[in-house]
Amino acid sequence: xxxxxxxxxxxxxxxxxxxxxxxxxxxxxxxxxxxxxxxxxxxxxxxxxxxxxxxxxxxxxxxxxxxxxxxxxxxxxxxxxxxxxxxxxxxxxxxxxxxxxxxxxxxxxxxxxxxxxxxxxxxxxxxxxxxxxxxxxxxxxxxxxxxxxxxxxxxxxxxxxxxxxxxxxxxxxxxxxxxxxxxxxxxxxxxxxxxxxxxxxxxxxxxxxxxxxxxxxxxxxxxxxxxxxxxxxxxxxxxxxxxxxxxxxxxxxxxxxxxxxxxxxxxxxxxxxxxxxxxxxxxxxxxxxxxxxxxxxxxxxxxxxxxxxxxxxxxxxxxxxxxxxxxxxxxxxxxxxxxxxxxxxxxxxxxxxxxxx
Amino acid sequence: xxxxxxxxxxxxxxxxxxxxxxxxxxxxxxxxxxxxxxxxxxxxxxxxxxxxxxxxxxxxxxxxxxxxxxxxxxxxxxxxxxxxxxxxxxxxxxxxxxxxxxxxxx
Numbered sequence: 001x002x003x004x005x006x007x008x009x010x011x012x013x014x015x016x017x018x019x020x021x022x023x024x025x026x027x028x029x030x031x032x033x034x035x036x037x038x039x040x041x042x043x044x045x046x047x048x049x050x051x052x053x054x055x056x057x058x059x060x061x062x063x064x065x066x067x068x069x070x071x072x073x074x075x076x077x078x079x080x081x082x083x084x085x086x087x088x089x090x091x092x093x094x095x096x097x098x099x100x101x102x103x104x105x106x107x108x109x110x111x112x113x114x115x116x117x118x119x120x121x122x123x124x125x126x127x128x129x130x131x132x133x134x135x136x137x138x139x140x141x142x143x144x145x146x147x148x149x150x151x152x153x154x155x156x157x158x159x160x161x162x163x164x165x166x167x168x169x170x171x172x173x174x175x176x177x178x179x180x181x182x183x184x185x186x187x188x189x190x191x192x193x194x195x196x197x198x199x200x201x202x203x204x205x206x207x208x209x210x211x212x213x214x215x216x217x218x219x220x221x222x223x224x225x226x227x228x229x230x231x232x233x234x235x236x237x238x239x240x241x242x243x244x245x246x247x248x249x250x251x252x253x254x255x256x257x258x259x260x261x262x263x264x265x266x267x268x269x270x271x272x273x274x275x276x277x278x279x280x281x282x283x284x285x286x287x288x289x290x291x292x293x294x295x296x297x298x299x300x301x302x303x304x305x306x307x308x309x310x311x312x313x314x315x316x317x318x319x320x321x322x323x324x325x326x327x328x329x330x331x332x333x334x335x336x337x338x339x340x341x342x343x344x345x346x347x348x349x350x351x352x353x354x355x356x357x
Numbered sequence: 358x359x360x361x362x363x364x365x366x367x368x369x370x371x372x373x374x375x376x377x378x379x380x381x382x383x384x385x386x387x388x389x390x391x392x393x394x395x396x397x398x399x400x401x402x403x404x405x406x407x408x409x410x411x412x413x414x415x416x417x418x419x420x421x422x423x424x425x426x427x428x429x430x431x432x433x434x435x436x437x438x439x440x441x442x443x444x445x446x447x448x449x450x451x452x453x454x455x456x457x458x459x460x461x462x463x
Contacts, residue, residue, distance in 0.1 A: 111457040135382045139443070140418030153384070162383065180420060188420070216384070231383045244386060260439075261378060261426060267385025 010089060041083055041120070060114040062104035063122040066093050069129045069144075077126045092127040092157045096145060099163030100125060102203045106164070106195070107171070110202065110289050111297045116170035123167065127157060136162050138169040154221055154243070161215045164199030165192040168265045176304040183309040185266035190273035194296055197232060208281040208288045214238065232278045235271030251275050253310065253343040272342050273310060280317075280338035284331065291331055295321045312344050314339040371432050373398040375405070377456045378426040392460040398432075404455060405429040407448035410436045414444035425453060 029235045043061035046056060062083065068090070069077035080093050100123045107113040115121045124142040133146025136156035145156040145165040156162055169192050172178055178188040193215050215238075216229035226239020226247070235249035249271030250257055256272065257265040263266045277296060281288035298320035299313070308316070317335050325331035339346060378389040394401045408427075416422065423442040427449070429435070440449050 054399060134384070135421065135422040135423060137383065137419055137442075139422075156383065166384070166421065173418075173420075180417075192420075219384075248385075261380035261387055262424065263381060267381060267383075267421075 060108050060120065062101055062108075062115065063120065064097055064100045064104075065122060065124050066096050066100075067126045068093065071125050071128050071131050071147070073130050075126055075129075075139070075144065076124065078316070090127075092145065092147070092155055093157070093277070094143070095157035096125045096127050096143070096163065099157065099160050099199075100167065102160050102162045103167045103195075103199045106199045106202045106289065110293065113171070113297075115165060117174045121170075125163075126238055134244065136166055138166045138173075140173070143167060148219070148221075151221060152224055153219055156219065159216050160200040160203055161193075161196040161217065162219070163196075165196035165215065165263055165356050168192040168195040171195070172300065175300050176308070177306045178304065178308060180263055180266060180308050182264035182266075183269070185263050186269035187273055187308065187310065187313050189266045189270035190277070191296065191300060193232060193270060193274050194277050194293070198293050201287070202289050205287075207286055208278075208292075209285065211288065230271065230274070232271075232274040233282075235275055249274075251342070253345075272344065273313065276314070276338040276342045276344065278338075279341045280334050283334040283337060289326075292334075295331065295335060296325065297326060310344045311347050314344050318346065369396055373401045373432070374407070374430040375401060375452070375456050375460070376394050376426075376428040377453050377460070379423050380426065381422065381424045382444070383421045388462065390423070390456050390460040392456050401429075401455075402431055404448070404452045405431060405436060408436075408438070408452055409448070410438050413438045413440055416441035416443040419443060427453070 015127055041061040041063040043059045045057040045059070046054060047057075056324070064081075064083050065079060066081040067077035068080045070076065079086055080090065081097055087097075102124060104123065107115070115123065126142060126144045127147075129144045129146050130203045132149040134153045136143070136145045136148055138144075143163065145162075147202045148154045172188055172191055176191075178184040178191075180188055185217060196215060197211065197213060198224035200206075212228075213233035214231055217227060220226050221228060221240065223246065224239060225241040227243070228238045230247070230249060231238045235251040238245050238247040238249075240246045248257070250269060251271055252275070253272055257268045259268070262268065277292060280295070281292035284291045295317055299316045302316055302320055304313070304316055317339075318332060321329065321332045336346070373392075373394045375392045375394075376389065377391075378387060380387045392401065419441065423445075425440045425442065425445055426437075427440060428437045445453060
């Protein structure tokens with residue numbers, strides 16, 4: 001079996017082939033070309049069936065481009081690796097490329113979503129942004145990664161959770177469009193942490209019980225007393241360092257942080273819905289992307305208002321779980337228990353479990 | 358300078374205090390820097406006046422970028438602005454770089 005990424009020109013060649021042994025491949029390639037946009041990539045799998053016929057399968061594939069800002073703050077920088085190119089000598093470039101691939105794989109293979117917009121949007125990343133730049137961000141079009149200062153932070157490409165987090169900001173932008181402030185902003189952040197963690201768990205085939213539930217594990221240098229930037233399982237415990245202070249994330253709604261900095265503490269209060277997700281995944285057991293992740297993904301596509309708050313989001317997850325698994329299912333019970341575990345009230349929640357939105 | 362008891366130092370009235378708070382970013386770590394200037398206050402006033410306090414750019418598209426809260430307490434005025442990382446350029450960048458170099462952290 002041969003698997004690879006097929007550039008559009010090769011799809012065209014296959015589509016035009018009239019060799020009998022490539023007949024099915026030609027049909028599949030023609031369909032892909034007809035249905036798809038010009039720059040879309042696809043993954044081609046060739047195999048032989050029981051009668052030794054060549055079977056060609058075309059599935060969605062990522063279209064990645066990594067650029068290098070060469071320690072300036074000018075975007076996009078110079079292109080250094082495109083889809084299908086061999087690995088390069090620069091580890092940050094390869095980490096970004098692989099992380100984008102792992103994120104694409106989760107969305108495509110588990111949720112049937114073809115890239116950020118669901119329509120094969122190219123995935124663009126820039127590495128080596130700025131000088132000693134202690135951050136990674138999404139600018140509305142691309143993922144941007146700094147090298148870190150080397151004293152507190154190392155490379156921001158070194159964890160799949162960071163790359164999955166940034167790309168998920170794109171998914172949220174194209175779906176629920178949650179405003180980046182206060183409670184909807186903290187939900188926006190939490191959704192990025194949830195799917196960032198799931199990208200890592202899916203790539204490593206971890207269960208809810210074996211996963212670390214840490215965001216940005218390994219980003220801190222050895223000088224810092226801490227394991228990661230955030231813990232979804234136990235918000236507020238990721239680090240406790242003399243210079244950085246203690247992880248300030250609240251673990252429940254009673255400790256919601258009111259501040260005007262950080263767009264109303266979106267990176268702090270995300271700890272509350274993060275832990276709710278962990279509680280749901282933990283209770284359901286097994287691979288978190290299958291049920292808990294599916295419920296959160298369904299919720300993201302359920303027509304949320306951009307200003308949805310914690311309680312509104314909680315109600316929407318219950319509605320999504322009811323729709324997929326049934327109103328009296330174990331999944332709905334788990335979602336209720338998750339929100340109740342972090343003290344988020346569910347509006348209009350009736351004892352019969354038939355939550356409506 | 359010799360001061361009499363109960364008298365505020367005259368130059369403090371002409372002093373300048375500038376606070377820079379960087380929040381947000383992927384890590385959500387807040388850091389701040391502060392400058393208290395007296396003898397060289399005029400230099401700082403010039404840096405503050407160079408910034409477009411009433412015309413700060415907005416950045417609604419970015420996620421996980423730093424937000425810079427800048428407060429300048431001048432002898433006769435107080436300026437406050439929240440500047441998105443994408444707009445921390447020109448005089449804003451000059452002011453923040455100088456505060457980070459000369460100021461105390463914490």
